[in-house]
Amino acid sequence: METANLAKYVISAVVFSAVGIMIMIVAMIIFDKLTPGQLWKEIVEEKNMPLALTCSAAIIALGTIIASAIHG
Secondary structure, eight states: OHHHHHHHHHHHHHHHHHHHHHHHHHHHHHHHHHSSSOHHIIIIISOOHHHHHHHHHHHHHHHHHHHHHHHO
8 A cells, every 4th residue: 555655656646747847948948049159168168157147047937836725
């Protein structure tokens, strides 16, 4: 009985994690399209630290919103 419940919770966690990651990827693609230039080129090649901080803040904010929405 406990094994069935444990399996249900693990599968549920994996599914919700996958959904959250997919939403995060789509949101970052949209964020990349809305900002001028190419994020990856600016951050990696040009070493643009303010853009890297802005991008990381957006990722943290989106992750918090997605986690709250999934958690309920």
